[in-house]
Amino acid sequence: MLITLQQELNNLQQSGKEKEQRIESLYINLQEIYNLQSNLDKPAQTKNNMLHxxxxxxxxxxxxxxxxxxxxxxxxxxxxxxxxxxxxxxxxxxxxxxxxxxxxxxxxxxxxxxxxxxxDENSQNMLQAAFDGLNQLQKAHINELKALARPTELIERIINLICLILDSKFKIQKDNWRECQKILSRQDFLQQIISLDINSINDKQLKQIEQVESISPEQAGAQSIVARSLLIFLKGVVNIRQTKLYIYQNQIKExxxxxxxxxxxxxxxxxxxxx
Amino acid sequence: MKFISQDDITFEIDNEVLRQCTKICNTDSSIVKLTSTKSKILQKVIQYCEMHLNDFDIPEIQKPIKYQHNIFDIVSFKDAQFITNLEFEEIIQIIQAAKFLGINTLIDLSCAYIAIKIRGKNSQQVKEMLKSNKPITDEQEQMDRDMEIKVKK
CATH class of the missing domain: 1.20.58 (Methane Monooxygenase Hydroxylase; Chain G, domain 1)
Incomplete structure (x- = not known):
């Protein structure tokens, strides 16, 4: 009696499990049907790709x-x-x-x-002359210039331009003599000018340096010999950059x-x- | 000449307007059936032709387009305004219609506009851009497919 009851219970459990599985699969199927239906009802979810x-x-x-x-x-x-x-x-x-x-x-x-x-060696000679002028400068001259507490406007302008070609980030403005003094105090200031790579001067710097065309060496020389030499050098740089040779060389590079x-x-x- | 669109709407067009349509302007037929072009698209194409009714020589667009240029820099103001007021999906359909009718300037204008829109974008961004806002249902897709088969026959 007990055994038969046990068997019946097992059978019931088995069929219960089967029914549970059937219900689960029916639920999944229903879910799929529901999803398909909702896609049809809300077609915005399936977008049309124009690429095809x-x-x-x-x-x-x-x-x-x-x-x-x-x-x-x-x-x-x-x-x-x-x-x-x-x-x-x-x-x-x-x-x-x-x-x-x-x-x-x-x-x-x-x-x-x-x-x-x-x-045509003119342009090369022009720069060489400018460098030769610079070679005559000595540190003592620079020190003398640096020591000026209040330089004249012209000297300040020339030194500002020199600082600009040595440092593209240098900003030319009034009353920045202290900044100029810092650059003048550099140990290798003269060497930096002599070994300057003219190609490294960008167009923005060059445009500002072109100011020197309106200053004559005599004007600068009347105020300071050093400023005069530096002015001649700047003029040389501007001339070289404007020569056809330089322009051609740049075009060739490009x-x-x-x-x-x-x-x-x-x-x-x-x-x-x-x- | 008469144009009949996919949805059976007839457009009557003057021969002067047809001058831009290089493929059909010299044909003898008086009715052209555009089985793959909807009336809305055909209307836009005709609007373009009417816009250029008096233009005998429309300048060619430079290839490739420079990066700094936008559509207003490379084409006339009226053309730029016309194309910028259209949806991307419409433009693609307009290209197909313009190809059929042989309106080369409209094809160039549309392609140039698409090129400007997709330049500088990565593939994912372009794919997103080309996704239509218009939903597509299975029925619609089937209808399009049937239509394509019909056209091919």
Whole structure:
């Protein structure tokens, strides 16, 4: 009797478990149906992606308007975009090669012009004369200048400009003689001027230094010999920067940089194409 | 000439307006059925053609567009205003319609605007931008697919 009851109880438990499982699976199914229904009721949740609507030829046309950076970026958009980019690469390479050959022609011309200009030694001599003038300066002269408690306006202006070419962050303003004195006190002040790299002077600095064109060496010489030498040096720097030779050399540098960049881009494009 | 849109709306267009449509301006047919273009899009395309009714030579847009330039710098004010008032989705459909009709200046304008919008953005941002605000239901998708098959036939 006890055994049969035990068996019945087991059977009931078993069927109870089965029913529980059935209810659970029904609940899951119901949940799925509910989700599908809610998707249909609120279609805003499933958005339409326009990327699939865009045809390759339209992609091609859009890409033509993009610069190189965006061109590379566009590749990552989708498989279709990548395929279009790959198809466009040969065209892009030939376009860059054409541009590069134009730059190379221009470079050759500039080299030729700069070589012709280099034969004219005037500009080199002018700077050399300015440096020679500076060589005559001694530390004692600078110390004398530094010791001035209240320099004249002209001297202050010249020294301000000298400080500016040594330090691009230096701000030219009235009553900043103390700042100038700090720079004048540098141990290697004269050496810094003599070893100055004229190319390192940026356009903003140069524009301010051009003020010296309105000051004559005689005017400066009447107030201080040191200021006169420094003024001649500044004039030399301005003259050199304005010479054709310097301009050509700068253009050559820029063109070489452009050609190098174009070569790198072609290499990168080639790599993408062969992937 | 008459244009009939996908939703069976007829547009009557003067031959002068059609001058921009290079593919159909020299055809003899008087009715053109645009089975994949909705009336709303076709209306915009016609509006563009009417806008350029007296323009015999629309300048070409420079390729690639310089980074500092926006759409108002590269095209005329009326063109820039026209394109900036459109939704992205509309522009893509306009390109398809303009391709069919051969309105090259409208294709260029639309592509240039899209290029300006997507430049400087990473792929994820572009994907987000290209997501339509308009929801799509299964029925709609099926309808579009059916229409495409019909057009191909």
């Amino acid at each position: 609507q865009v045809r390759p030829e339209v992609f091609h046309q859009i890409i033509q308007f993009l610069d190189l950076k965006s061109f590379f970026q566009f590749r990552l958009l989708s498989r279709r975009a990548n395929d279009v980019i790959k198809l466009m690469i040969p065209q892009k390479i030939s376009c860059i090669q054409k541009q590069m050959s134009e730059h190379q022609d221009e470079l050759q011309l500039k080299i030729q012009l700069s070589q012709e200009e280099a034969k 063109l070489k940089l452009k050609i190098k960049k174009e070569e790198q881009v072609i290499e990168r494009l080639g790599k993408i194409m062969n992937k």
